[in-house]
Each structure stands twice: as C-alpha cells, then as structure tokens.
Amino acid sequence: MKHFVCVKDFEDYAYQILPRDTLDYYRGGAGREETLKSNRTSFSKYKIRPRCLRDVSRRDLSSIVLGQTVSVPIGISPSSMQRMAHPEGECANKLIKRAENAGFKALVLTVDSPMVGLRVADIKNGFKLPSHLRLANFQGDHSTTVSGKGTNTGSALNNLGDLYDPSLTWDDIKWLKSITHLPLVLKGILTAEDALLAANSGVAGILVSNHGGRQVDGWPASIEALSEVVNAVGDRVEIFMDGGITDGTDVFKALALGAKMVFIGRPALWGLACGGEEGVKQILSILRTEFEYAMAISGCPSVRNIERSMVVHESHYSKL
Numbered sequence: 001m002k003h004f005v006c007v008k009d010f011e012d013y014a015y016q017i018l019p020r021d022t023l024d025y026y027r028g029g030a031g032r033e034e035t036l037k038s039n040r041t042s043f044s045k046y047k048i049r050p051r052c053l054r055d056v057s058r059r060d061l062s063s064i065v066l067g068q069t070v071s072v073p074i075g076i077s078p079s080s081m082q083r084m085a086h087p088e089g090e091c092a093n094k095l096i097k098r099a100e101n102a103g104f105k106a107l108v109l110t111v112d113s114p115m116v117g118l119r120v121a122d123i124k125n126g127f128k129l130p131s132h133l134r135l136a137n138f139q140g141d142h143s144t145t146v147s148g149k150g151t152n153t154g155s156a157l158n159n160l161g162d163l164y165d166p167s168l169t170w171d172d173i174k175w176l177k178s179i180t181h182l183p184l185v186l187k188g189i190l191t192a193e194d195a196l197l198a199a200n201s202g203v204a205g206i207l208v209s210n211h212g213g214r215q216v217d218g219w220p221a222s223i224e225a226l227s228e229v230v231n232a233v234g235d236r237v238e239i240f241m242d243g244g245i246t247d248g249t250d251v252f253k254a255l256a257l258g259a260k261m262v263f264i265g266r267p268a269l270w271g272l273a274c275g276g277e278e279g280v281k282q283i284l285s286i287l288r289t290e291f292e293y294a295m296a297i298s299g300c301p302s303v304r305n306i307e308r309s310m311v312v313h314e315s316h317y318s319k320l
C-alpha cells in the first residue's frame with residue numbers, strides 16, 4: 001500500500017485481489033447500474049468557484065455534527081459483510097441498546113430498504129455469504145447465514161426471510177424515537193416530501209443516499225438530490241450525504257451544497273481489502289488531505305468558509 005496515493009489506487013488493487021463474487025457484491029449496483037454510475041459522473045457536473053487572497057495559512061477542518069466535534073466531516077457509511085474483504089471486518093456493528101451502552105452518539109436507520117435491490121451480478125454469481133461467516137448481529141436467529149438459494153430473478157440476498165420488514169411506516173419512526181435517547185438519523189431519503197415527513201417526526205438528521213446505487217436503478221445521484229432535501233428542511237435538521245465520494249473535491253462540493261458531513265461506502269471497503277484497519281485509515285487520511293488542499297487552494301481556511309456560492313452546476317458557465 002506504500003505507493004497508493006488516491007482512492008483509485010486502492011480500488012484497482014482490490015479488484016485484483018478480491019474473489020469475483022465478493023468484488024461484484026461490493027462494487028455492484030441495481031439493474032443497469034445507471035444510478036451507480038451517476039453517483040460518480042454527477043460530481044463532475046459541479047464546479048468549484050475558487051476565491052483567492054484569503055489567508056489560508058492556518059486551516060481548520062473540524063465541524064460540529066449533532067452536537068459533537070468531528071476533526072474532519074468525513075465518516076464511513078454502514079456496509080454489510082465486510083469480513084469477506086478482510087478477517088477484521090466491522091468491529092462495531094451493534095443493535096440499539098448495545099449502541100447506547102457502548103457510548104455511540106447517534107442511531108442511523110436505513111429507510112431505503114424495505115427489500116434488498118435486484119443486483120444482476122449477484123444473481124448471476126449465485127451470491128451467498130461464505131460458509132465460515134455469519135451475520136453477527138443476528139446470532140441465535142435462524143437467519144445467521146445468507147445462503148438461501150437464488151433464482152433467475154433474485155440472489156440469496158433477495159430471500160432473507162424476516163431479516164427485512166417491508167411493512168415499516170412512519171409510525172415505526174415514532175416508536176424507535178420512543179425507545180432511545182440517541183439522536184436519530186434517517187438514511188436513504190431523496191425527496192423533499194420524505195424530508196418534510198422526517199423533520200416532522202423529530203429526527204435529528206437525514207443522510208441523503210441512494211444506497212450506493214444498489215436499490216433501484218433510476219434513482220437520482222445523491223449529489224443531485226442533495227439540494228432538494230437541503231432546501232426543504234436544511235434549516236430544521238442536519239443533512240448528510242453519501243454516494244460516489246472518492247476525492248476531497250467531492251467532499252468540498254457536497255459541503256458547499258449543504259451537507260454537514262459526508263460518508264463513504266466502497267472506498268472504505270477497498271481500504272479494508274487492501275490493508276485491513278490500516279488500509280481504511282489510509283483511505284480516510286488521503287481524503288482528509290485532498291479535502292484540506294481543495295479548501296485551502298479554493299480560499300477556505302475553515303469548513304465554515306465553504307459557502308453555497310462556491311459550487312455551481314456546470315451549466316452556469318455555458319449561460320455566461
């Protein structure tokens with residue numbers, strides 16, 4: 001990993017070392033993977049309008065997120081089945097009381113998954129969890145493995161029995177809020193309508209996400225949907241985003257468009273595959289450095305200086 005200098009270096013190497021069906025599960029998206037691709041390509045459509053002569057000799061990358069200071073507003077999104085990438089896997093993936101007891105500061109509930117999306121590569125590969133691995137959070141339950149038989153219209157992931165509950169509604173958000181004192185963040189909201197319902201339910205945050213393009217092809221890129229959610233409720237709840245972040249300039253763009261913090265999914269998996277915990281640390285360190293350079297050279301000594309006017313859609317320049 002010594003000579004790896006960007007997320008792409010990790011991604012390329014992970015493609016070489018991971019078994020095909022594991023790689024496809026991590027890499028892949030739903031359907032024709034148009035949403036997956038647009039998570040990346042849409043970032044390129046936004047341009048940074050840099051400012052100059054603004055004393056960037058001292059730089060502060062920290063932010064306050066849900067009342068807590070974070071040293072840099074980049075986090076890791078939840079990804080299942082990490083132990084296929086590295087034996088260390090995810091070392092903290094707990095349920096509500098365990099999360100509270102362990103000192104976690106917020107709960108994130110994924111609301112874009114009444115079912116698991118249809119992923120062509122997983123269906124073709126007959127994806128299942130390797131037999132030595134279990135879903136650790138479901139120990140004792142009959143569904144601790146993902147080995148159900150796939151069909152030509154679904155993989156084992158589309159046959160998870162009662163691990164998924166497609167009957168969930170906004171009433172369940174009320175219930176969840178009633179059993180925990182932790183601030184609740186809903187992950188997977190892409191519309192102003194749902195953002196308003198979420199804010200009215202008293203959630204503390206919304207993570208704008210299309211689940212890495214893995215649920216339904218045709219959903220917008222997360223960065224495209226971000227402004228709709230920010231405009232609807234950005235003054236009432238904290239807004240976060242994930243999907244397609246692979247560079248510090250992506251972080252800058254998302255923050256300028258109203259995200260308080262961004263999260264990465266696959267880049268962390270590539271780090272894990274290439275170097276375990278150390279690989280994940282390197283991914284975060286690379287993104288941090290790139291973000292610091294994007295901020296400073298664009299004229300922002302601190303995260304607070306990243307203003308909405310500093311990022312525009314590329315169409316801005318064709319109108320001039």
Ligand SMILES: Cc1cc2nc3c(=O)[nH]c(=O)nc-3n(C[C@H](O)[C@H](O)[C@H](O)COP(=O)(O)O)c2cc1C
Nearest residue numbers: 026077078079080110211212242243244264265266
């Ligand atoms: C292999 C894999 C497994 C995932 N598992 C989950 C999951 O269990 N729960 C969840 O909310 N999101 C899950 N996600 C979605 C991520 O949390 C995140 O939204 C997405 O990966 C962000 O896009 P990115 O990979 O382009 O950074 C998964 C993503 C991947 C790639």
Ligand SMILES: CCCCCCC(=O)C(=O)O
Nearest residue numbers: 080113116135157163214
């Ligand atoms: C408890 C098993 C989870 C399988 C699906 C995880 C997921 O969200 C994904 O995108 O894959």
